[in-house]
Amino acid sequence: MADSxxxxxxxxxxxxxxxxxxxxxxxxxxxxxxxxxxxxxxxKIYGGHLLKEIYVHKDELEKAQDIIKNINPE
Known part of the structure; x- marks a missing residue:
């Protein structure tokens, strides 16, 4: 999603x-x-680690970061 x-x-x-x-x-x-x-x-067959990435529109970034901070308060 580069340049998006x-x-x-x-x-x-x-x-x-x-x-x-x-x-x-x-x-x-x-x-x-x-x-x-x-x-x-x-x-499921080979034991690999399935990861997912979450993207949000840049206009919603600030609100979305608040959600992430509440989940991972690092």
Whole structure:
């Protein structure tokens, strides 16, 4: 998604991504989700780690970052 109006805000497990998506949708943000399979193999068969990336429109970035901070208060 280089040179687009979308910015990656999170990469993580399916469980974390589902939670973030639900929280984003509560505040009327429709994220774009991209699957990233680390090993290039089917994780169900070969035990690879399936990661997902969440992107939001750059105009919604500030609101979305508040959601991420509440999930990962680092």
């Amino acid at each position: 109006n979308y910015i990656k805000i999170f990469t993580g497990s399916v469980i974390d991504v589902q939670r973030i998506i639900a929280d984003l949708e509560k505040i009327d943000i429709s994220p774009v989700v991209k699957d990233e399979n680390e090993s290039g193999l089917d994780p």
